[in-house]
Structure formats: C-alpha cells, structure tokens
Amino acid sequence: MRVIKHAIMIFLVVIILFPMVWIVATSVRRDNAAFSTKMFSNRYTFQYFKDLLLNRKNIPQQISELKKIANLSTDYVKMSKEELLASFNKSEAELKQQMALSKEQIIKSEQYVEEVVAFAKARTGEMVSRFNALKDEEKMFFETQLTDILASSKSLQFELTNELIHSFEKVEGEEQSRYLALIEKSSPDFVKVFIETEQEFKNVANRIQDAYQGWFETVKNNVSEGLQAELETVQSTFLSLLTPQEFSYSKWNREINLKGYKGLTTELQSELTSEQLEQWTQLIESFQEIAKETDNLLKTYSTKKEEIIQGLENQMKERNDVMALYLSLEEQRLQASNNLVRLENQIELEQQKLMGFEERMGLLNQQIQGAQYEMQELRSLVAVEINQDNEYKEITSDNKTVEEVLSALQHLSETIQELGDIPVADLELLSLKESMDWFVGKKEQLLMNASDDSVKNALDLLKSNINPIREDLADLTLLVEQYNEIRLRVDEYTQSLNDQRVLLNDKQAEIELISSEYNSIVLERRNIEKVKGIIRIITLLEQTDDYEALSAYNGAISSFINNFSTMDHPAKALLSEISAFDKLVYLDRNYAVETSYLKETVDEIEKVLTQFDAKKESYINLIHANVMVKTSELDAIETLQKTAYNRFSSELNRIARIASDLSEMEAYQEIADSLERIDKNIFESLQYWIKKPEQQFMRWLINTIIIAIATSAITVMFCALGAYPFSRLRFKGRKYGLLFLLLIQMFPIVMGMVALYLLLRFIGQYLPGFGLDSLWGLGLIYLGNIAFNMWLLKGYFDTIPNSLEEAAMIDGSTRFQTFWKIVLPLTAPMLAVVFLIVFMGNFNEFVLASVVLQSPENYTFAVGLQSFSYGPYQMEWGLFTAAALIGAIPMVILSLSLQRYLVSGLTSGSVKG
Amino acid sequence: MKIFGKMLLWFILALLNAFLTWAAIVLFTNDTIELGIIMIIIIFFIDFAVINPKGYPYRYTIPALSLLLILTVYPIFYTLKIAFTNYGTGHLFTRNQVVEQLMNTYVTDADSKPYSYSVFVHMEDFAPTDEFVMVFTDGEKRFLAEKPQIISVDQEGNTSRSVAQYREITNGNVVIGAAQYEIVYSIQNEDEIMAIEGTQNGKRSVYQYFFSFDDPDTLSNQRTFISNMYLKYLDTAELINPERSLVRFGTVYGFRKLVDAQKKYRIDKELYEENGKINERTVLVNQATGIQLQEEDGTFYEITPLGQRIDVGGYRGYVGLRNFEKMFTDSRFTGPFIKILIWTFLWAILSVLFSFVIGLGFALMLNDQKFKGRNIYRTLLLIPWAVPAFISVLVWRNGFFNETYGIINKIIIGQWLGMDAIRWLGDAFMAKVSVLIVNVWLGFPYMMMVCLGALQSIPGNLYEAASIDGATRVRRFSGITMPLLMTSVAPLLIGSFAFNFNNFTNIYLLTKGGPAMSDSLTNAGSTDILISYTYKLAFQSERGQDFGYASAIALFIFLIVAGISFFQFKFAGTFEEVNRG
DSSP: OHHHHHHHHHHHHHHHHHHHHHHHHHHTBTTOOTTOSOSOOSOBOOHHHHHHHHOOOOHHHHHHHHHHHHTTOGGGTTOOHHHHHHHHHHHHHHHHHHHHHHHHHHHHHHHHHHHHHHHHHHTHHHHHHHHHHHHHHHHHHHHHHHHHHHHHOSTHHHHHHHHHHHHGGGSOHHHHHHHHHHHHHHOHHHHHHHHHHHHHHHHHHHHHHHHHHHHHHHHHHHSOHHHHHHHHHHHHHHHHTTSTTTOOHHHHHHHHHHTSBTTBOHHHHHHSOHHHHHHHHHHHHHHHHHHHHHHHHHHHHHHHHHHHHHHHHHHHHHHHHHHHHHHHHHHHHHHHHHHHHHHHHHHHHHHHHHHHHHHHHHHHHHHHHHHHHHHHHHHHHHHHHHHHOOSOOOOOTTHHHHHHHHHHHHHHHHHHHHHOSOSSSHHHHHHHHHHHHHHHHTHHHHHHHTTSHHHHHHHHHHHHHHHHHHHHHHHHHHHHHHHHHHHHHHHHHHHHHHHHHHHHHHHHHHHHHHHHHHHHHHHHHHHHHHHHHHHHHHHHHHTOOSHHHHHHHHHHHHHHHHHSOOOOOTTHHHHHHHHHHHHHHTHHHHHHHHHHHHHHHHHHHHHHHHHHHHHHHHHHHHHHTTOOOOOHHHHHHHHHHHHHHHHHHHHHHHHHHHHHHHHTSGGGHHHHHHHHHHHHHHHHHHHTTSOOOOOOHHHHHHHHHHHHHHHHHHHHHHHHHHHHHHHHOOOTTHHHHHHHHHHHTTSOTTTTHHHHHHHHHHHHHHOGGGSTTOHHHHHHHHTTTTHHHHHHHHHHHHTSOTHHHHHHHHTTOOHHHHIIIIIHHHHHHHHHHHHHHHHHHHHHOOHHHHHHOOSGGGOOHHHHHHHTTSGGGTTOHHHHHHHHHHHHHHHHHHHHHTHHHHHSGGGTTTSOO | OHHHHHHHHHHHHHHHHHHHHHHHHHHHHTTOHHHHHHHHHHHHHHHHHHHOGGGHHHHTTHHHHHHHIIIIIHHHHHHHHHTTBOOBTTBOBOHHHHHHHHHTOEEOOTTSOOBEEEEEEEEETTEEEEEEEEEEESSSOEEEEOOOEEEEEOTTSOEEEEEEEEEEOBTTEEEETTEEEEEEEOSSOTTOEEEEEEEETTEEEEEEEEEETTOGGGGGGHHHIIIIIIIIIITTEEEEETTEEEEEOOTTTTTSOBEEEEESEEEEEEEEEETTEEEEEEEEEETTTOOBOEEETTEEEEEOTTSOEEEEEEBOOBOTTHHHHHHHTOHHHHHHHHHHHHHHHHHHHHHHHHHHHHHHHHHHHHTOTTOTTHHHHHHHHHHHHHSOHHHHHHHIIIIISOTTTOHIIIIIIIIISOOOOOOTTTSHHHHHHHHHHHHHHHHHHHHHHHHHHHHHTSOHHHHHHHHHTTOOHHHHIIIIIHHHHHHHHHHHHHHHHHHHHTOHHHHHHHTTTOSBOTTOSSOOBTTOOHHHHHHHHHHOOTTOOOHHHHHHHHHHHHHHHHHHHHHHHHHHTHHHHHHOO
C-alpha cells in the first residue's frame, strides 16, 4: 500500500517537474538539441553560463567592435584620439589572444587524434575476420535477393539480357561470368558466340605466345645485362596485346611502329644477330597475318552481337515506343506549362501597367470631375439667367467671347466623342459633354444675354476653364490610346493563354493514358539496375580479404541502399559498426585538412592585422575628424572570418559529432576518453568563432537587483512609518484610511500604466534620470505598490503588545522614540519578510518594466529573458535555459524559505497565486 | 540646540513647499491639472501635519501617502478621466498642439522651381563649427540666408520650428538687419563663390564653402551637414523675405533642394454662443480657398470646394459615455467584448477549480503523518510555484507548446503516439486549453499548501468520534473534512479567483491573447482576458491605440474585482479588522 503511494507520488512528481528538469538538462548540453529524446547528453558544457555571466566578446564580436570604432558608432563618438587608439588596441589584442586560444585547443587535440587512429588501425584485422564469419550468410542473402528479382517478371528477361550484353564488356572476371550466366538464359546464341570467339582467340594467342616465347628465350642469352630490362618490356608489351579485350590489329600495328624498327630499339637490334632479326621480322609478319584473322574474328563477333541485340530490341520495340512517346509528351507538357507561366507573368505585368494608367486616369478624373461640377454650376446659373428674361435683347458686340467659348466647347465636346469608351471617368465625361453641348445648344440665348453681367461672368469662368479641360482631355486621350494598346495586347495574351491551357490539358490526358504502362516499365528498368548492383555486391563480397576491400564493400552496400532501399542483410549491424570505425581509421586525414584551414585563417587574419597596425594611427586621425573611413583591412578580416568559419565549422562540428557518437559505443570504451576530448576541444575552439548574439545578461541581472533592493528598502521604510499610526494612534479618518488602502490596492496596476507612462515622460523632461526608459523611473513606479504592504505591516504591529511602549513613554520617551527604538526592532523579522516579498515581486515583475524600458542596456532580467525568446536568440535553447536557470534558482530558494509567509492568507495575490 | 533643530525643520518645510508649489505650477501649465491638484493636496497635507500639533499622527504617513497619491490615486483618477475621452490613435494631442501642427503645414506650388543651395561654414582649427550661412539660387537670382534661429523645440528635443531671413545678393553684397555679408568670388570663375565674409556688430567672420547637394566633391561633408546643421536648424526652417515668398526644405525634395512654399492655414478668431454667453475661440482657415476648417468630435475637417470633408487631424476631446456604449451597445465592439468577458470568468473559475482539486488531492496524500518523505515531496511539488511565473511560462511556450519542435508535439504526440501535430497556440480552443494547463501547473502548489495547513488544523478527535459512530471514509470526508476545510479556504479561493481574473502575465506571455479573433474590429484574441485586452487596446498599436476605450474597460474590471474582493473581505473578516479599536 505504502509502496503504491510512493510510486504514485514519484510518478506525479516526475511529470510535474519535467519542465524544470528539461531546463536544467538543456542548459548544460553542448549541442543545443533541446528536443532530443535523450534528455541528458554526455556532451555537457557550462559554456552558456560562462557566456551569460562573463560575456567575453569572441572573435566575430571583436571584429565588429573594431568596425564599430572605425565607423565611430555611438559608443565611441565622444572619445579622444588616445581613447580610440586604446580601444583599437584592446580589441585587437583580445582578437589575437582568442585566435591563439582557439588554435591551441585544436593543436591539443592532435595527440588524441593520433591515439584514436592508432587504436583503429590496430583493429582492422579483427574487423575483417569478424566479417568473414558472416560472409557466407551474407552471400546467400544476396543470391536469394537476386533470384527473387529475376523471378518477379517475365518481361524483365529481354531487357535484362539487352542491358547485360551492352555492359558486360565493362566488367571483368567473376562479375562477367555472372553476367554471362544470366544472358545465357534468354540468349544462349550470344554466349555461344562469345565463348567460341574467346576460345578461338585464346588459341591464336597461345600459338603466338609460344612462338614468341621461344624467340625471346633464345635471344635472352645474347643480350647484354643493360638491355635485359628493355627486352622484357618489349616482351610484356607484346604479350599484353594478346588478351581478347585489348587485341586489335590496328592497335597492334601502331604499337609496333611506335617502337622504331618493328618494335625493337636500335641498341637491341645492334646486339642481335641478323638471323635473330630475320626471325623477328618473320614472327611479326606471321603475327600480322594472324592478327588480321583475329580482327575478322572480332568483326564477326560484333556483327553477331549486333544481330542479337537487334533481335532483342525488336522484341522490346513496343515498350521503347511507349517510353519515347511518354518522354516526348512530357516534354511538350512542360513546354506548354512554361508558356503558360510566361504568359501569366506577362499578363500580370501588363495589368500592373494598366493599373498604373488607371491610377493616372483616376487623378485626371478627379480634375475632370471638378471641372464638370463647376460647369454644371455655371450651367444652372446661366440657365436661370437666360430663362428669366425671355424678352428679345439685342445682340451686343460682346458676342465674340460667346462665339469663341462656344466653338471651343464644341471642339472639346467632339474630342470627348472621339474618346469613345474609356475605363474610368465615363460618367463624368458624358455629363461634361452634355453640359458643353447644352451651352452650344443655347448659343442664341447666350448671344442674346451676353451683355448680362452674370452671364458674362459665367462665360469668363467658362473660358478660364476651357484650357485646363483641354489639357486634361489631351492627357486623357494620350492615356486612353496607350491604355487601349495594352488592353489589346492583354487580350491577345489571354487568347494564347487559353490555347496553351487547352494544349496542356490535352497533353495531360494523353500522358494519363500511358502513364501506368510507363510506370511499370520504369519499375522494371529499375529492377535491372538493382540486379546489376547486387551482382557487383556479390563480386565485391568475395574479395573482402583485407580492410580496404571490406571498406569498399561497405561503400558499395551503402550506395546501393542509397539508390534503392534499405534491406536487412546479415552483416548490416557489423557494417554500420564498420562505418563508424571507418571514420576513426580516416579521422587523422579529415582532422588535418579542416584544422589546417582554421590555422591558415588565423595566420591570414594576423597578417592583415599587421597591415592594419601600420595604418591605425592615420585611420584614427581621420575618424576623429569625423571623416568616413573605409577600413579595407577590417573588411578583409570580416570576410575572411565569415567564409572561413562557414567552411570549417560545419566540418569540424561533424567530426566532433562523430567523436562523441563513437565515444558512447561499447566497442570504443578504451579510447572514449580521447574521443570525448577531441569533441570537447573542437567545441571549445569553435566557441571563439561562432557568431553569438550580443546580450547584456549580467547588466540586466545587476539592474534588476539594484532596482529590486532599492525599491523594497524604500517600500519597507515608508510602509512601516505609514502603518504605525494606523495601528497605534487614534485619529480622524483612520477607519476610512484603512478602507481606502483596501480599495485602491484592487485597482489593476496594468491599467494605470497609461497614466504612469505619461507621468514618467513628464518627469523625464525635468529629471532625465527618472523618465521613460530609465531604471529609476521604473523604480519610482514600483514604489506605488505601497497600499497592500502597509496593510500587512499594520496587521503585524497590532500583534505587538502596547504595554512595552506605554512603559517607555512613562519613562519619558517620545512617540517617535518608542516607534524607532522599540516597535521597529520587535518587528524586524516581519520587516525582513516584507522586504523579501517586495524584492521578489519586483524581481519577477515584467509588465511595467516592458512598457517603461526600451533600450536593451536598461532591461531588467524579466524583460531581457523575454527578449531571449524572439529574434536572434530564438533557437539558442542553451542560452535561454541557462539564463532562466540563473534567474530562477535564487527565487526558488527565497520562495521555498518564505513559503510560510507567502502562503498565509493575507499575502495571497500579492506576489504569487 | 532644540531651537536649531526646529529652524532646520522649518527651513526644510519651506524648501519642500517651494519645490512642490513650483511643481504644481509647472503641472498646471502643462495640461496636467489633475496632478497639479494632487500636488497642492500634498502641500496642504504636509503643512497641516507638521505645523498643527493635532496633525501628529499624520506625520508618519506623509511619505507613504504622497507616493500613494501620485502613483496610485492619480492613475486611477486619470483612467477615470480618459474613459470619457476619445484619447487614442488619431487623437493623441491636445487641441493647441494640433493647431500648432497644422500651422506648420505648408503647400508648395507644383510648378515653382526648386532652388539649389550651397552651405558656407565658419571653420575653427579646420573643423566646422555650427555657424553657417546658405546661398541658394533658382538659376537666375542668388539669395543668401542666415543661420536660422530656433523658435520651438518638441518633447524629444528636436527642433520643431526655426526661422531665418534671406535676401537677394546684389553686387556681391547682402545686408540683413545689422549684419552685412560680402561674397568672395573665385578668380577663375566669376560665378563660383569661394567664401563669404560676414560682419556683425563689428565682428568679422569668414564662412568657407562646405556643402552642396549638387556638388559631388562635397559628399564627404554630407554627414556633418546633416547631423550638425540640417537636422538641428534647417529641416523645419522657414526662410523669409518681406518681398518674396517663404522658402523652405519641402517634403518632395527633402534636403536636396529648397522650394517656395506658403503656410496652408492661418489662425482666425470666431465668436460663438454657449449657454447665453458669447465666447471666442480660435479657428483655422485654409489660405488658398479661404474656407474655415470644421470641427466635430475632436477632429478638424477641411471642406473642399466641392463639399467633401477631409480629416486633417484629431485632438483629445470629451466624448461622454461613448466608450461605455461601445462596450455594451455598439455591435462591432460588443461581440468580442462579451466573448472576452465570458472567457475571463471561465478562465478564473476553471483555474481555481482545477488547481484546487489537484492541490487538495496532493494535500490529502501528504497529510498522512506516517507517510515517510512527505516533506521532500511537498518541497518538490512546490517548485512550479516557486519558479518565477514569467520564466516558466516562457519555457512552456517555447519548449513545450511550439507547434513544430515543442516537446509535446515532437516527442509525445509525434514520436510516441504517431499523431498529427496539435496547434497548441494557433487554434482558438487548444490555446485556451494550453493557458489553462500552464496556469493550473503554476497554481496547484499554492492550493496544496493552503489545504495542507487547513487539514492540519482539523482536530483528529473529530475523525475518531466519527469512525466510532461507523462513518465511512467518504462520509468522513464530506462530513468533516470538506466543511471545516472550506471555512478557512473559501476566502483564499475567492482571492485566487480575483487574482486570476487579472492574471495578465500568464496570458500575455503565453499567447499574447492570440490567436486573433477574425471578426473583431479591435485586436481581440481568443485567449484574451479583460486585462490583457485592455493592455492591447492601450499599448499595441497594430490596429491603432484606443486609450479611452481601454480605460473604460479598466474601470469595469475595477468594479468587478472590487465586488469580488468585497466578498473575500467579508469571508476573511477583514472589515472587522478595520472596525476594531
């Protein structure tokens, strides 16, 4: 029963504390793999804590610091020349030192690498013998695989034969004979021809060889010591020409002629008797005869081969046609879809243009609208005027204006007519035109009333409007022309777009039709490749006598698996072990290459730095005079660092990863220590190079502590003072004062933020140290949290008996003295508790802080930690969890030791819920 | 000695009075009358407490009360005030500030020709000082402008208005007021100005050619020009000449060219009648059209000749109960508001309920005196509560609830159960579940401690008596444990409810209130509770800030929380404490 209870408790505690365990585990793991299923890694590190607490700038940061000085960024603006120089020197020294340190780490590892490699090399034999034990089983497995594939499809036969015939001349020995065995199944003719040819060839070769052998034997004795070697070369050259693959008449002929007189050098000739030379010539001549014969033989062979292949091809024709058709269809489809995309892009482009035009027309439209309104106003004005007096009036001499205006209007009206349909401003134009036409139609009346003042005015206004309208219309006409042109083009494009769509659909349908057939063919062809792969594997398998061959076999297997699929072959486990082992065997090579790159980079940067040193002073003079300086050396260093780091970091990380993986394996326990050291050293060396985000964690922590301590000290002091009379003295408003305290502590401080924000902004104008984005401003706001703590302390004062104070007062002490000398010391423990509670509250506060504080150097811990979960830190799990841990641990200790007070009813809701 | 002490006290009091009075005056003149009133209250309070012997008890409360008044009462009062205004994006400034802004708008004739300019700087030790003059030309005439004088500075310390005189250069000479300038031309090229010699009050200074935007040779001086001269003096400068139009750096050309400009508006006075009295107020008139700007709902509108209304700037103004109407009657705002209100209650109730049930469960398990290791378990279980909430919430959000790589989705859901990823923070319902999980995780240890304390105070002989009477375990729990537990725990549950009702941190850090409600005008989110909603309304400006509406909701929250707390105090007997003695 009890055991079950314990089990349940432990289970629940583990689940509940899992997030905390995760924080701890992640903060000390080196690989940033916060979400791996393995909670605890043996690649632990305290680097993140180091980074956070020491914040030592590493190589890229030092370089950017140097550049900052060179660009005279804000931190350096006010520095004198000497200070600038000093900062330059400081960053430079630091940079050099860190590069040296990173190099040192790398060099330190070299001996471990050697150790590891020696260990590995000593064990290669063991690997081979372990493999040999599995060899038969492995072979069996692949043979079965092969049979299975061959049995899987009948139609495979032709294709397979065809493929093998094509490629069997490229393979040798065992592999070739396996090919032949497979070919024989469907094309025994070919095998027969091949074997016959080969036999014939061998016969011929043997004959020649015998003849030559004899001649060389006899000649050998005649030739002096010095020329023996040469004679042997001649012999071997001739004999090598006698293999069927190598043999061809023309080739042989060329070989002979290249070597001077029929293949013998003059020195050799001089030492031979004429008889021997005669024999040699005869031999060559007879050989030429035979060679011609064998050439014919080979020709016959290839003709026959061609015939057989042709026969096979004929049988495969249908399938090949399907393939070809499919591919061409696919190509057409691709073409069509490319066209489609191109057209769509074009249309979009044109439509953008159209939109631009429409926008411009819209602008014109506004103007035209304005003109139209005005025209209408004038029209109504004039209409009233000319309708008023219908009586006849004499046409005055002023009719010139009328004529002029009206003819202009008529002209404009015609222009509008010509414009025709336009995309915007249609209505406005029409009503404009209508108004114009109206004026033109009222010509007579206008002429009659031309002397009327208001008509005159109206006409003048009309006249002044004519020119702007004319210009607008001209612009509009131009726009419309261009617009319509584009519109036409768009229509064209759309038409061909549709064509292409239809085409695409057609092709798609056609492809659909043959796709299943195509897929089955593709599958079969893949199987053929697989057959070839397995044959190769089997061949290699038989040669695994030493480690290198084994390694090659392993390579073949893994490339096979890459190309096709994984399979559970008997030696799989061993081979994956060998893959790991392989990395050890060749570790020294990789390590040397990558680290030398790092070292070179260090040297190069140092070289550039020396160049920089020479110019440093003049740079500073320029920088100080506020001249923009292009420090090419620093740029060069930056590029060097970036490119170099990108290259060696990934490789070195890979090596480190391998080392750490291997160190966890049972088989390498002996060298686990060395492997771990390699891993660790690489990690530490790279720490100097990794681009780390800038953070001011220590500063945040110190900010928070200062503010929290200052505010809690003041709060406790003021609260004790303020609470005292509420507990001890009787005065007017005491009861309402207490209720007031209870009431205002309920107001959510988050909501007072607008007011507090503005208050701080206001204060900041007079006291910048207490304004927005300042720590003391934030501290000021924290002081507002007084009401609740006053209430708390008042309750505690109530528990202290009055008699002590009364006694003191009788002895003549004042009220304040009793408070200061008697009550306060008695309440000291409670004051401490309140102090700590306020301290914790302000340490954990983040809402107000995130509103008030804007610049990172003023952040408190809570705001800073929040910034760790965005932007450049987002994936820096190690950094984030380490920071969280540093902040959480003191708070956890405080909370746990104060739990009695924090949990008691009174404090609920103040700090914790 | 005593007298000396008293003198010192009086002296300090006098100083304090002087300082606070000064502060009050400054506040009154800066449109923050409420704070000024509070300052005056503080002055009277201090003087009363110190001078009057009857005020002795009050002396102790001076520092605390002053802080309370400024930092707690004033914000409440301010919130109350702006709840009845339209304060927010588009209505940030006072009327006077907006009028000033409008007075600083200019119009430029589209066809007026821009002037190219060159700057001549007085050098000292071969370094440029910020004494300079400018020569600019429209291609025919040349003008010389003095260094502008700064008229006004805005709150960030940037110059908001500066003015300088300019005159045409005739015969190589310019006279502006008391100053006289002589142009030194290049010998090779008579049009090229080498330097300018200025004489003022008998003091002579030479200005060297320094920068011109059109002269690539001076590009290296551009930075100095921009930082030392342009931003400080020229960006907002009006160059004036009684005979010609105003010249300034316009918006179109930036610092590249000077242009002719003229003020868009002029100030006019208008008489209006209110409550039978005739008052006067300032109005703005568009100079070009001569039409007066209309004012409505704290916004200036320009009326175009065609009768369209264009919003040209809003100021803070009283809108009565409109913000409260928004909450309850305006359908565009009420929908999200009611949803959020319901969720706020649901969230507080469920948080308390779950954490209480879990906490009680643990407390019952740990209340067994014979159970070894109970203290260790208790301490371990307290850790979630002891870790600062902002840390654990961030860890939950980043490490556990992330959709792609969070532990829950990646390992538990993905690897062990082989299911599709859950959109913990992206889906409205799952986001609610997530915030509840985290809040219960954070809150149950507190409940456990509370229950443990209460359980331990239940006398054991009650149980003995009950078991003698044959009561079952269940009966004992429901008959003895629960009633006795609830008497001491109930007020804490209410307190916890009130706390969670306003638990801004957890919501804000975990989801920021998201995912966003799609059908809302404001930036309301599915997990927003009232307090986070108001925060977003007030401080997150993606869709515009609305301080007025936020304050109205804040007052509403205040009422609810005060109501809840009333019950809590009633239960906990806090009011008796007030009445006692």
